[in-house]
Amino acid sequence: MTPPDSIKIAVESLSAFYGPDPGLRNINLPIPARSILGIIGPSGSGKTTFLRTLNRLNDLKPESRIEGRVLLDGQDIYHPAFDVVSLRKRVGMVFALPMPLPMSIADNITYGPRLAGIRNRARLDALIETSLQSAFLWDEVKNRLSSSAMRLSGGQQQRLCLARTLAMQPEVILLDEPCSGLDPISTARIEEALTLLKSQYTVVLVTNNTKQAARVADRTAFFLMGELVEVDETRRIFTIPRDSRTGDYVTGRFG
Amino acid sequence: MRIAPKYTQRIAIALLGGATLLTLLVLLFIILFVLEKGLPAVTWQFLSQAPRDMGRSGGIFPVIVGTFLLPLLAIAIALPLGVGTAVYLTEYTRETRLTRVIRFGTDCLAGIPSIIFGLFGFIFFVVILGFGWSLLSGGLTLALMILPTIIRTTEEAIRAVPNTFREVSFSLGATRWETVLHVVLPNALPGIATGIMLSLGRSIGETAAVIFTAGSALRMPTSVYDSVRTMAVHFYLLAREGISNENAYGTAAVLILAVLGVNLTAYWIMNRFVGRHT
Amino acid sequence: MKWNSETIVRQVLTVIAFSSIAGLLLIALFILKEGLPFILKIGPQAFLLNSNWDPANGHYGIYPMIVASIWITLGAMLVGAPLGVAGAIFLNEFVPKPAMRVIKPTLELLAGIPSVVFGFIGVMVLAPLIRAYLGGPGLSLLAGALILGIMILPTVISISTDAIAAVPASYREGALALGATRWQAVHMVILKAARSGILASIILAMGRAVGETMAVIMVAGNAVKIPHGPLDSVRTLTANIALEMGYATGLHRQALFATGVVLFIFIMILNSLAGLVLRKKVRRS
Numbered sequence: 001m002t003p004p005d006s007i008k009i010a011v012e013s014l015s016a017f018y019g020p021d022p023g024l025r026n027i028n029l030p031i032p033a034r035s036i037l038g039i040i041g042p043s044g045s046g047k048t049t050f051l052r053t054l055n056r057l058n059d060l061k062p063e064s065r066i067e068g069r070v071l072l073d074g075q076d077i078y079h080p081a082f083d084v085v086s087l088r089k090r091v092g093m094v095f096a097l098p099m100p101l102p103m104s105i106a107d108n109i110t111y112g113p114r115l116a117g118i119r120n121r122a123r124l125d126a127l128i129e130t131s132l133q134s135a136f137l138w139d140e141v142k143n144r145l146s147s148s149a150m151r152l153s154g155g156q157q158q159r160l161c162l163a164r165t166l167a168m169q170p171e172v173i174l175l176d177e178p179c180s181g182l183d184p185i186s187t188a189r190i191e192e193a194l195t196l197l198k199s200q201y202t203v204v205l206v207t208n209n210t211k212q213a214a215r216v217a218d219r220t221a222f223f224l225m226g227e228l229v230e231v232d233e234t235r236r237i238f239t240i241p242r243d244s245r246t247g248d249y250v251t252g253r254f255g
Numbered sequence: 256m257r258i259a260p261k262y263t264q265r266i267a268i269a270l271l272g273g274a275t276l277l278t279l280l281v282l283l284f285i286i287l288f289v290l291e292k293g294l295p296a297v298t299w300q301f302l303s304q305a306p307r308d309m310g311r312s313g314g315i316f317p318v319i320v321g322t323f324l325l326p327l328l329a330i331a332i333a334l335p336l337g338v339g340t341a342v343y344l345t346e347y348t349r350e351t352r353l354t355r356v357i358r359f360g361t362d363c364l365a366g367i368p369s370i371i372f373g374l375f376g377f378i379f380f381v382v383i384l385g386f387g388w389s390l391l392s393g394g395l396t397l398a399l400m401i402l403p404t405i406i407r408t409t410e411e412a413i414r415a416v417p418n419t420f421r422e423v424s425f426s427l428g429a430t431r432w433e434t435v436l437h438v439v440l441p442n443a444l445p446g447i448a449t450g451i452m453l454s455l456g457r458s459i460g461e462t463a464a465v466i467f468t469a470g471s472a473l474r475m476p477t478s479v480y481d482s483v484r485t486m487a488v489h490f491y492l493l494a495r496e497g498i499s500n501e502n503a504y505g506t507a508a509v510l511i512l513a514v515l516g517v518n519l520t521a522y523w524i525m526n527r528f529v530g531r532h533t
Numbered sequence: 534m535k536w537n538s539e540t541i542v543r544q545v546l547t548v549i550a551f552s553s554i555a556g557l558l559l560i561a562l563f564i565l566k567e568g569l570p571f572i573l574k575i576g577p578q579a580f581l582l583n584s585n586w587d588p589a590n591g592h593y594g595i596y597p598m599i600v601a602s603i604w605i606t607l608g609a610m611l612v613g614a615p616l617g618v619a620g621a622i623f624l625n626e627f628v629p630k631p632a633m634r635v636i637k638p639t640l641e642l643l644a645g646i647p648s649v650v651f652g653f654i655g656v657m658v659l660a661p662l663i664r665a666y667l668g669g670p671g672l673s674l675l676a677g678a679l680i681l682g683i684m685i686l687p688t689v690i691s692i693s694t695d696a697i698a699a700v701p702a703s704y705r706e707g708a709l710a711l712g713a714t715r716w717q718a719v720h721m722v723i724l725k726a727a728r729s730g731i732l733a734s735i736i737l738a739m740g741r742a743v744g745e746t747m748a749v750i751m752v753a754g755n756a757v758k759i760p761h762g763p764l765d766s767v768r769t770l771t772a773n774i775a776l777e778m779g780y781a782t783g784l785h786r787q788a789l790f791a792t793g794v795v796l797f798i799f800i801m802i803l804n805s806l807a808g809l810v811l812r813k814k815v816r817r818s
Contacts, residue, residue, distance in 0.1 A: 055426060057422060057425060057426060060421070060422065060425065062349045085428055085429070085430050086428070088425060088426055088427070088428045089427075089428035092426065092427070093426040095419065095422070095423065095426075097419075099419050099420070099423050101420060101423060101424070101438060102420075102441075102442060111424070111427055111429075111437070112427035112428050112429075115427065115428055115429050115433055115437075116428060161423075164427065165426075165427075168427060168428060260713075260714045260716075260717055261714065263714075263716060263717075264714045264715060264716035264717070267716040267719075267720070268623075268627055268716065270619065271619045271620075271622055271623035271627065272623055272627065274615070274616050274619035274620055274623065275619065275620040275623040275624060275628075277616065278616050278617070278620045278686050278690070279620075279636075279639075279640075281683055281686075282640075282643040282646075282683070282686065282687070283643075285646060285650065285651065285654050285683075286643070286646065288654065288658070289650060289653075289654070335549070336549055336552065336553040336556075337553065339545075339546055339549030339550060339553070340549060340550040340553040340554070342546060343546040343547060343549065343550035344550065347543060347546055347547070357554055359808070360554070360557060360558070360561075361554075361557065362804055362808070363800065363801055363804050364557045364560065364561070366737070366740045366741075366744070366800045366803070366804050367560075367744070367797065367800055368743070368744025368745070368746060368771055368796055368800070369744070369746065370744070370746040370771045370774050370775050370796075371560075371564065371744075371774075371793050371796060371797065372560070373774075373775070373778075374564070374774055374778055374789065374790065374793055375560050375563055375564060377778060378563075378567070378786070378790075379559075379563060399556055399557065399560060402553055402556065402557060403557065406553065430538075430539045431539060431542075431543075432538070432539055432542040432543075456645045457645075459647070460645065460646070460647025460648065460649075460650075461647075462647070462648065462649050462746075462747045463746040463747050463771075463775055467775075467778060467779065487647050487649050490647075490649055490650075490653070491649045491652075491747060491751075494649075494653050494656070494751075495751065503653070507649075507650050507653065510647055510650070511646060511647070511650060514645045514646065514647060515642055515645065517645075518641065518642045518645050519642070522638055
C-alpha cells in the first residue's frame with residue numbers, strides 16, 4: 001500500500017504524438033495518492049489524451065507514440081517489461097459516455113474480476129453488491145441484476161460503469177468527463193460517490209465543467225493546447241492562479 | 256410537347272410497379288410451379304426410403320443425408336479457418352498493403368464460378384490427392400468455395416462492433432484475445448451466423464462444384480471416403496437423363512423447401528440475436 | 534503466463550490466416566499452372582480466336598464459347614438489369630416500409646433457389662414456348678439469356694436497394710422541398726447519388742451470369758458453334774468445362790484448365806471494375 005500524501009503517479013517530461021504533431025508537450029505532473037486530481041481545460045487541450053496515457057489506452061491507436069516516463073509507484077509503465085494488462089487492472093477507467101457492455105448488469109460488473117481469475121460465486125456476488133453500493137446504484141438495480149445493462153438510464157449506466165471499475169479493486173481511477181451527458185441529479189450522485197472513494201483510491205477526473213473540479217477536486221491542473229499551464233490546490237487555482245490564462249479560463253473568459 | 260410532371264410521375268410509377276410485379280410473379284411462379292408439380296410425389300416413403308432403380312422409384316433418404324452432410328462438413332472446415340482469418344485481419348494486423356491485397360484476393364475468389372472450384376477440386380482432391388469422389392473431396396472443395404464469403408461477412412460483422420466496447424474491455428484489464436473472445440465475437444455473432452447460413456444455403460443448392468468432387472453414389476455414406484449424392488445433383492441427373500420427371504420434381508420441391516428453411520432460419524437467428532441486448 | 538497465452542493465440546491466428554489465404558491462393562495458382570503453359574504452347578491466338586474445338590483431333594479453339602458466354606451474359610443483363618433496377622427503385626421509393634419488410638426478405642429467399650431448378654424450368658417451360666412460337670431447337674442462346682436474366686434479378690435488386698437506401702434522406706427531402714414530385718426527386722437526385730452502387734450491382738450480377746454453369750448447360754443447347762441468331766444452340770465457357778472434364782485427360786484436360794483461366798480473367802476484370810466504380814464513389818463523397 002502507498003502511504004497517504006505520497007506520490008502515486010509521477011509524470012515526467014511526457015510528450016505524446018499522433019503523427020508528427022505532439023498532442024501533449026513535456027508534461028511534468030505528480031499525482032498524490034488518495035486524493036482527487038481535477039484536470040480542466042478547453043476541448044482539444046489534451047486532457048483526454050493525457051488521461052489515456054496513464055493506462056496506456058493510447059497504445060491501441062497504431063500511429064501514437066510516447067516520450068518521457070510515467071511512474072506508477074516508482075515503476076515506469078512504458079518500460080518494455082511492464083505488463084500492460086496488469087497496469088489496466090491497477091488503473092481503472094470510466095469513459096465520457098456511459099458504455100456498458102451489451103450484457104447483463106451483473107456480467108458487466110464481474111467482467112474484470114472474472115478475467116483476473118476470480119471464479120468463486122460468493123466472492124463475485126459480494127463484489128457486485130459492494131461495488132454497486134459504492135456507486136450508489138445498488139438500491140435501484142438489486143432486483144434486476146440479470147437484466148440487460150442497456151436498459152438502464154444514462155445516469156444509471158454511468159454509475160454502473162463506475163461500479164464496474166471499482167469491482168476490479170484498482171488503485172487508481174481515471175474518469176474522462178464522466179458527467180458530460182448526465183442530468184444534474186445523476187451528476188450529484190457521481191460526485192458524492194467520488195468524494196467517498198478518495199479515502200481508498202487515487203482519482204484523476206477530467207472535466208470540462210470547471211465548477212465540478214471546484215466542487216470535488218483536491219488539486220486541479222489546467223491544460224491548454226497540449227501543455228500543462230499550472231497545477232495547484234483547487235482553492236488556489238480558482239482564487240489566485242499564478243498564470244493569467246488559468247484565471248481567464250476559470251472565470252469563463254474563454255473555453 | 257412537355258408532359259406535366261404529375262403525368263410523368265404516374266407513367267414512371269406504372270412502369271416501375273409493372274416491372275416489380277413481373278419480377279415477383281416470375282420468381283414466385285418458379286417456386287409454385289416446382290412445388291405444385293413436386294409436392295404430390297413427396298410422401299413419407301419418399302423422404303424415408305432409399306432410391307431404387309437409379310432413382311426411378313423409391314425415395315431419396317440417402318440423398319437428403321448427403322445434402323446436409325456435405326455442407327456441414329464444408330462449414331466445419333471453413334468456419335474456424337474463416338473466422339480465424341477474419342479475426343487476424345481485423346484485430347491482429349494493421350491495415351497495410353498486404354491486408355488490402357488479401358482482401359482483393361478473397362473478393363476475387365468469392366466471385367469465381369463454382370465450376371472452377373469443381374474443376375480444381377476434381378483434379379486436386381479427387382485425382383492428385385487420391386481422395387476419389389467422396390464426402391471429403393466435396394467437403395474440401397465446398398469449404399474453399401464458401402471460405403471467402405465467411406471471411407468477408409465475419410470481417411464486416413467484426414468491424415461493425417463499436418471500438419468503444421474494445422476500449423472498455425481493455426480498460427478492465429482484458430488482453431486482446433480476451434477482448435475478442437468475450438466482447439468482439441459475441442457482438443459479431445449475428446453477422447457471422449448470417450454468413451454461415453448464406454454459405455449453407457449456397458452449398459445446399461450447389462451442383463457444379465459438387466457433382467465432380469463428391470460424385471453421385473446413391474448409397475448411404477459410411478465414411479468420409481464414400482461418395483455421396485446431394486439433392487441438387489440427384490435432381491439434375493434425374494431431369495437431365497430423363498430418368499423420372501416425377502421424382503425429379505419431388506426432389507426439387509424438397510430441395511427448394513430445404514433452402515428456404517435454411518434462409519428463414521438465418522433471418523430468425525439474426526432478428527433474435529440483434530434484439531437481445533439493445 | 535497470460536502474456537504467453539496471448540502470444541500463442543496470436544501465432545495460432547497467424548497460422549490460420551495464412552493457411553486460408555494459402556488455400557485460396559493454391560486454387561488460383563493451380564488453375565494458372567495447369568492452364569497457362571497450354572495457352573503459351575498452342576499460342577493465345579490459336580486458343581482464343583480459333584473456332585475449331587475438336588480435342589480428339591488436337592484442335593482447341595474456344596472462340597465460339599467466348600462469343601457465346603459474352604452474348605448470353607449481355608442478353609441476361611438486358612433482361613435482368615432494367616427489371617432489377619426498376620424493382621429496386623419501386624420497392625425503395627414507392628412501397629411503404631412495412632411492406633418492404635416482407636418483400637425484401639422474400640426476394641433474398643428467392644436468391645437462394647438453386648440454379649438447377651432455374652435450368653429445369655427453362656427446359657420444361659421456356660424452351661418449348663420458344664420452339665413453338667419462335668422456331669429453332671428451343672434450347673438456345675435466347676433461353677439461356679432469359680433464364681440467367683431471371684436468375685440474377687434477386688442479386689441486382691438486393692444490392693441496388695442497399696445502394697438506394699444508403700442515399701441520405703436529406704437529399705430526397707431537399708428535392709421534395711423544392712417542389713419536385715416524388716419521381717423527379719428519384720430520377721434527378723436519388724439515382725444520381727446511388728448511380729455507382731447500382732452500377733456495381735449490375736457488374737457483380739454479370740460476374741454471376743458469366744460463371745453460371747448448370748442452368749446454362751440445361752437450357753442453352755451446348756452446340757460448339759458461333760451463334761448467328763438468338764435461336765441458335767450455344768455452349769458457354771463454363772458449360773465447356775463441366776461437359777468435358779469428367780473424361781478429359783492430358784492436353785484436353787489442360788485445355789479445360791486454360792478455359793478456366795479465361796473465365797478467371799473475365800471475373801477478375803468484372804470485380805476490378807466493380808471495385809473501381811465503388812471506390813470512385815467513396816472518393817467523390
